[in-house]
Amino acid sequence: MKVLITSGGTTEPIDSVRGISNFATGGLGKLTAECFLEDGHEVILLAGDKAVLPQASQRLTIITIMGTENxxxxxxxxxxxxxxxxxxxAVSDYRPLYMTGLENFPSVLTERDLLNFHPHHAKKISSKSNYQIMLLEKTPKIISFIKTWKPHVLLFGFKLLAGVTEQELIDVAKEKLISTQADFIIANDLEDIKxxxxKAFIVSTDSIERLHTKSEIADKILSVSKTYYS
Amino acid sequence: MKVLITSGGTTEPIDSVRGISNFATGGLGKLTAECFLEDGHEVILLAGDKAVLPQASQRLTIITIMGTENxxxxxxxxxxxxxxxxxxxAVSDYRPLYMTGLENFPSVLTERDLLNFHPHHAKKISSKSNYQIMLLEKTPKIISFIKTWKPHVLLFGFKLLAGVTEQELIDVAKEKLISTQADFIIANDLEDIKxxxxKAFIVSTDSIERLHTKSEIADKILSVSKTYYS
Structure with a gap:
């Protein structure tokens, strides 16, 4: 099999010296890549610039990713x-459109003022204002494009929430199965990752299974893939 | 001598999964630490969590730093x-006070609405809104406290600008000498760092010297310190 794994977090630049980063370490992506490699498969790993990486292998291609567009x-x-x-x-849900001193707006402003504002382009934002406002726009949900690019690819998506009940986690995973056309969603709660x-659930339209460690998740993804293509 | 070096960038959290990071690699801080260690001095290194680090040494203490408060x-x-x-x-000039969907504000809003807004606290911000607004406040300029904590410490500060003339760079460094009470400011332009x-200038009240590489900057800091304490 050939498998594409994405891991770590994206970084969306604010200016030339700072950006918004997602904190994911890439640990699970690394383990999953290692499972597929050890089993003889080919892996393309798209990894955030701070992600932990597997050892080099002839069957492994690593590409460093910055933002959602990349x-x-x-x-x-x-x-x-x-x-x-x-x-x-962990893909940024939002990317900065601008960041500017609050004093650049009138004291009463409308939504249209915010949306249509075009600040003077600064390579590095000055630190003179007491307050800054940032406007961020939603990024495209890349996972929703995957089945349009290749309808029969086997797709594992992830959903991370923080501090919710197991039932909420499973319900959100089931919604995401439909909205993304993923075959499986691995749903996890930040508070259960140490x-x-x-701890995670792997959810499909007709099954829910509980998993407990990163290794278990990685092994499960490999075994489901092998069954699918056997 | 005992020397305190700070390196890398700070990260200010937005919520439990994302934050605003400064991109500095910590390369210059690492080199400077190595210069002092090789010359027999003691080093305390406060380093951002992604900073490159010198090899372990009995005379080196490394402390990992997240945000400006830390x-x-x-x-x-x-x-x-x-x-x-x-x-x-590279210390964050601003830290997020909140990030919230634009629809949580009235369509006409005042500066006071923005400053007094208290969003429902979310552990992880949902991705439902098309636009989000972030309000950020200025962080304290930590460098300005250093001489109040120890008036006679020898202080090297840095000023990074992007795409300015040499004269501007030197002028801003001279202002910063006064506002921070630093003994030396190393002024550099992002576009001259590869x-x-x-390329940098080391500026004091009565001298300006041009430097060309990270090693030259690190060596200069060591030699100035040795002269000062000889």
């Missing part, structure tokens, strides 16, 4: 080449 | 213990 382009190019996609990267402990 | 507390504790401070960390090439 990720979109690389996935569009790579998805048609693979049999399985494991999209475990080092190798990594 | 940096402030550690510097307040460490500055009285040292003879020299090299404050090369791998080991690192």
């Amino acid at each position: 990720l979109y382009e690389e996935m569009k190019r790579c998805v048609p080449l693979v049999d399985v996609v494991v999209h475990s990267m 080092n190798n402990q990594h | 940096l402030y507390e550690e510097m307040k504790r460490c500055v009285p213990l040292v003879d020299v401070v090299v404050h090369s960390m 791998n080991n090439q690192h």
Whole structure:
């Protein structure tokens, strides 16, 4: 099999010296890549610039990813080449449109003022204002494009929430199965992730299974993929 | 001598999964630490969580720093213990107060609405809104506290600008000498930093010297410190 794995977090630049980063370490993506490699498969790993990486291998291609636009382009190019996609990267939901001193707005402003504001382009934002406002726009949900690029690819998506009940987690995963056309959603709660402990549910339209560690999740993704293509 | 070096960048959390990071690699801080260690001195290194680090040494203490508040507390504790401070960390000028969907505001709003808004606290911000607004407040300029904590410490500050003329760079460095009470400001332009090439000016009240590489900057900081304490 050929598998595409995304791992770590994206970074959306604010200016030339700072950006908004997602904190994911890439640990699960690394483990999953290692499972597929040890079992003899080919892996393309799209990894955030701070993600932990597997050891080099002739069957492993690593591509460093910065923002969502970069990720979109690389996935569009790579998805048609693979049999399985494991999209475990923490992708920015929002990207900055601008950041500017609050004093650049009138004291009474409208939504239109905010949306139509075009600040003077600064390579590095000055630190003179007491307050800054940032306007952020939603990024495209890249996972929703994957099946349009390759309808029969086996797709594992992820959903991370924080401090919710198990039932909420499962309900949200089931919604995401439909909205993304993923075959499986691995749903996890940030509060249940500590080092190798990594409680999660792997949810499909007709099954829910509880998993407990990163290794268990990685093994499960490999075994489901092998069954699917056997 | 005992020297305190700060390096890398700070990260200010937005919620439990994302934050605003400064991109500095910590390369110059690492080199400066190595110069002082090789010359037999003791080094305390306060480093951002992604900063490159020197090899372990009995005379080296490394403390990992996240945000500006964390940096402030550690510097307040460490500055009285040292003879020299090299404050090369890229410190966030702003930290997020909140990030919330634009629809949570009235369509006409005032500055007071923005400043007094208290969003429902979310552990992880939902991705339902098309636009989000973030309000950020200025962080305290930590460098300005250093001489109040230890008046006679030898202080090297840094000023990074992007795409300015040499004259502007020197003028801003001279202003910063006064506002921070630093003994030296190392002024550099982002566009003149590429791998080991690192053009900079080291500016004091009565001298300006041009430097060209990270090694030259690190060596200069060491030699100035040795002269000062000889």
